Amino acid sequence: MKSLAELQAIRDRARSQVILRENNDNAIRVLVGMATCGIAAGARPVLNAMVEEVAKRGLANVTVTQTGCIGICQFEPVVEIVTPGQEKVTYVKMTPEKAVRVVNDHLVNGNVVTEYTIGANS
Numbered sequence: 572m573k574s575l576a577e578l579q580a581i582r583d584r585a586r587s588q589v590i591l592r593e594n595n596d597n598a599i600r601v602l603v604g605m606a607t608c609g610i611a612a613g614a615r616p617v618l619n620a621m622v623e624e625v626a627k628r629g630l631a632n633v634t635v636t637q638t639g640c641i642g643i644c645q646f647e648p649v650v651e652i653v654t655p656g657q658e659k660v661t662y663v664k665m666t667p668e669k670a671v672r673v674v675n676d677h678l679v680n681g682n683v684v685t686e687y688t689i690g691a692n693s
């Protein structure tokens with residue numbers, strides 16, 4: 572059993588890492604909708620594919636996180652990409668295969684995969 576002081580030290584360390592990440596203004600944020608509808612539609616494999624491809628490509632400037640309800644159940648799985656200084660891009664009806672392409676085209680090369688975005692699918 573760890574002492575209270577040890578637990579507090581662990582908590583403080585974890586908190587400072589989170590703050591560090593939140594303060595990285597240049598980071599590109601990838602948000603995967605993981606409300607129950609997202610999970611039911613297959614968001615988990617999409618999240619895994621995103622994380623794996625980002626790691627494989629060594630994209631240190633990209634954080635992949637889960638988020639809750641995005642408000643568009645019928646388009647799940649949904650992935651939002653937030654790049655500082657640019658408009659948010661919302662990808663819909665995602666699959667692991669599409670996720671890999673989004674990492675390579677959008678995150679690596681800066682080309683939005685328009686045919687997967689909400690504009691093209693609504």
Ligand code: FES
Nearest residue numbers: 608640642643644
């Ligand atoms: S419950 Fe499905 S997007 Fe919110």
